[in-house]
Amino acid sequence: MARYIAxxxxxxxxxxxxxxxxxxxxxxxxxGGPFLSEKTPSKAxxxxxxxxxGLDQPVIVQYKNYxxxxxxxxxxxxxxxxxxxxxxxxxxxxKVSARVGGLAVAxxxxxxxxxxxxxxxxxGKWLDNTIIVIATCGIAVPSFVVSTVLMIIFSxxxxxxxxxxxxxxKHYVMPVMALSFYPTAYISRLMRSSMLEVLxxxxxxxxxxxxxxxxxxxxxxxxxxAILPIVTYLGPLLAYTLTGSFVVEKIxxxxxxxxxxxxxxxxxxxxxxxxxxxxxxxLLIILNLLxxxxxxxxxxxxxxx
Amino acid sequence: xxxxxxxxxxxxxxxxxxxADEEEKQSLVIMRESVSFWRDGLRRFRKNxxxxxxxxxxxxxxxxxxxxxxxYPYSYEQQIRGSENLAPMQYSETELARIEAGEKVFPHxxxxxxxxxxIMIRLMIGSRISLIVGIVASALIxxxxxxxxxxxGYFGGKVDLVMMRIVDxxxxxxxxxxxxxxxxxxxxxxxxLAYNNPNFAWINKLGVGLICIFIVFxxxxxxxxxxxxxxQILSLKEMEYITAARALGASHSRIIRKHLLxxxxxxLIVTTTLQIPSSIFTESFLSFIGIGVAAPMPSxxxxxxxxIDGIYSYPYRLMAPAIMISLIILSFNLLGDGLRDAFDPKxxx
Numbered sequence: 100m101a102r103y104i105a106x107x108x109x110x111x112x113x114x115x116x117x118x119x120x121x122x123x124x125x126x127x128x129x130x131g132g133p134f135l136s137e138k139t140p141s142k143a144x145x146x147x148x149x150x151x152x153g154l155d156q157p158v159i160v161q162y163k164n165y166x167x168x169x170x171x172x173x174x175x176x177x178x179x180x181x182x183x184x185x186x187x188x189x190x191x192x193x194k195v196s197a198r199v200g201g202l203a204v205a206x207x208x209x210x211x212x213x214x215x216x217x218x219x220x221x222x223g224k225w226l227d228n229t230i231i232v233i234a235t236c237g238i239a240v241p242s243f244v245v246s247t248v249l250m251i252i253f254s255x256x257x258x259x260x261x262x263x264x265x266x267x268x269k270h271y272v273m274p275v276m277a278l279s280f281y282p283t284a285y286i287s288r289l290m291r292s293s294m295l296e297v298l299x300x301x302x303x304x305x306x307x308x309x310x311x312x313x314x315x316x317x318x319x320x321x322x323x324x325a326i327l328p329i330v331t332y333l334g335p336l337l338a339y340t341l342t343g344s345f346v347v348e349k350i351x352x353x354x355x356x357x358x359x360x361x362x363x364x365x366x367x368x369x370x371x372x373x374x375x376x377x378x379x380x381x382l383l384i385i386l387n388l389l390x391x392x393x394x395x396x397x398x399x400x401x402x403x404x
Numbered sequence: 405x406x407x408x409x410x411x412x413x414x415x416x417x418x419x420x421x422x423x424a425d426e427e428e429k430q431s432l433v434i435m436r437e438s439v440s441f442w443r444d445g446l447r448r449f450r451k452n453x454x455x456x457x458x459x460x461x462x463x464x465x466x467x468x469x470x471x472x473x474x475x476y477p478y479s480y481e482q483q484i485r486g487s488e489n490l491a492p493m494q495y496s497e498t499e500l501a502r503i504e505a506g507e508k509v510f511p512h513x514x515x516x517x518x519x520x521x522x523i524m525i526r527l528m529i530g531s532r533i534s535l536i537v538g539i540v541a542s543a544l545i546x547x548x549x550x551x552x553x554x555x556x557g558y559f560g561g562k563v564d565l566v567m568m569r570i571v572d573x574x575x576x577x578x579x580x581x582x583x584x585x586x587x588x589x590x591x592x593x594x595x596x597l598a599y600n601n602p603n604f605a606w607i608n609k610l611g612v613g614l615i616c617i618f619i620v621f622x623x624x625x626x627x628x629x630x631x632x633x634x635x636q637i638l639s640l641k642e643m644e645y646i647t648a649a650r651a652l653g654a655s656h657s658r659i660i661r662k663h664l665l666x667x668x669x670x671x672l673i674v675t676t677t678l679q680i681p682s683s684i685f686t687e688s689f690l691s692f693i694g695i696g697v698a699a700p701m702p703s704x705x706x707x708x709x710x711x712i713d714g715i716y717s718y719p720y721r722l723m724a725p726a727i728m729i730s731l732i733i734l735s736f737n738l739l740g741d742g743l744r745d746a747f748d749p750k751x752x753x
Binding site: 110111113114117118121122125126128129235236238239240241242243244247248250251255256345346349350360361364365372376379380383384387 | 569572573576577580581582584585586588589592593681685688689692693705708709711712715716719722726729730731733734737738
């Protein structure tokens with residue numbers, strides 16, 4: 100087990116370094132610079148600014164400096180939002196994204212898992228068919244469509260919910276619904292098929308033959324085994340709620356990390372691009388690693404290799 | 405009585421030892437006519453009502469996107485002055501005057517947008533872009549992924565180890581981040597190439613955004629395909645018929661082409677079909693956040709994005725691209741599921 104984890108951690112660190120390096124050089128290949136967009140500054144100011152942020156040096160030297168500073172824990176200042184450090188912007192943006200994303204994951208699990216179980220237990224009946232139809236349609240609808248349809252219904256027609264900002268609980272309703280729509284549909288499909296597989300196993304019959312109550316059979320024997328595929332899906336799901344949030348954050352103008360990332364690329368805010376990329380990549384890689392390890396702990400049949 | 409007598413005598417009847425004629429042979433054959441893998445799969449596919457319906461819908465969408473625009477009197481970039489912001493089936497004043505004068509004016513079935521462009525034709529061309537992205541990207545992924553996976557699986561050992569480690573690394577790279585970065589980065593050098601080098605003028609015809617999407621998808625998404633193909637090849641290459649082919653002196657490339665690839669064909673088709681909707685999904689997402697296909701070329705994602713600005717006044721404008729994209733993804737998903745049910749040997753029973 101320790102060997103497996105060590106191997107995965109080393110691979111993760113290598114991937115992270117690779118992503119950081121690719122990003123760094125890609126970033127400098129994009130024409131334009133952070134100080135060019137609005138009013139063109141005078142040549143002297145530009146030179147002074149470039150010198151101050153070390154942008155006058157060759158890219159390789161800048162790369163070396165960035166990596167050394169990064170390992171020291173200095174991520175620099177944003178080139179666009181003067182006076183704010185990258186850590187500051189990332190942590191405030193991440194708090195917002197994590198709140199919306201976390202709620203969406205919770206909603207998806209709380210609705211998707213029971214729906215999948217209900218469908219499996221009523222196999223072939225109208226309830227099962229309805230759930231399948233809804234779930235199949237659900238995975239075909241992109242999040243921007245869900246968001247905008249919600250907006251038309253709840254804001255334009257009914258005027259119940261606000262369309263932008265994030266100050267009261269009302270503001271959370273639509274972004275969370277939009278973000279959890281696809282994963283809810285996906286989880287219920289996944290849960291249904293894995294539950295059906297488990298229900299057909301021999302140990303289910305044994306449990307029934309032992310005289311266990313329906314409740315115990317379902318919760319202790321069926322659910323624990325059927326939930327395994329959902330655990331593997333959690334990694335990609337968390338990744339989805341963070342990256343899918345690019346769209347949802349844009350539509351509902353939420354000041355989250357996804358929004359920061361896109362605007363930093365458009366503004367050529369080099370330090371912010373590096374900071375957000377490394378942060379998001381690390382987050383996704385760590386989540387996937389944790390999920391893989393958790394999976395192997397829950398399911399003792401899987402051997403560590 | 406005579407029957408019994410006959411059996412008890414030692415006298416041999418010559419007619420019992422004559423070779424069987426055709427009719428007798430036929431009556432002894434219990435097997436039905438052998439059914440090939442494809443025929444069998446096709447039969448199962450035809451029986452699946454949902455899959456057949458989705459196939460029909462996919463064909464209708466293809467006709468709508470590739471054939472219908474030729475018969476439509478407006479073009480996607482044509483701005484009709486005086487016809488801005490029309491509701492579905494509404495005519496502008498100048499058009500009404502022309503109708504009064506006895507001219508025939510084709511109606512704007514879905515209305516026009518704020519620049520006076522007909523929304524119906526934009527929907528058709530937008531669907532065409534989405535389908536092109538889905539199909540071309542999936543084809544690229546199919547070619548790269550299957551070649552890579554086959555080589556890794558077939559040669560095994562150290563080759564496999566190194567090749568699959570590379571796949572593992574690309575697999576862990578967060579795709580959306582790199583896609584957004586690459587899209588922005590690739591755009592300028594490609595534009596440069598298209599304008600300054602006459603050999604690359606075709607880039608402009610297709611649009612820089614589309615080429616970027618193809619490159620990005622080809623770079624990142626082949627890994628899933630490679631993994632699936634490798635897994636199949638690993639188990640297939642242990643089969644007896646491969647050993648037999650090798651014993652007969654077949655070369656590596658012949659074994660791969662004639663024996664291995666033909667046997668993973670079913671899996672390849674299914675995975676590619678299911679890859680199409682997911683490519684379309686990503687493209688619409690990129691166009692929606694404004695870094696996909698560039699204006700004036702419409703894409704379903706960018707049309708939805710444009711519609712959001714006028715959501716209070718013209719909410720119906722959003723519905724057309726929204727329904728279209730969902731329909732495309734849904735029908736391809738169902739078609740892929742149907743193909744998997746029909747061609748996956750594991751699901752045969």
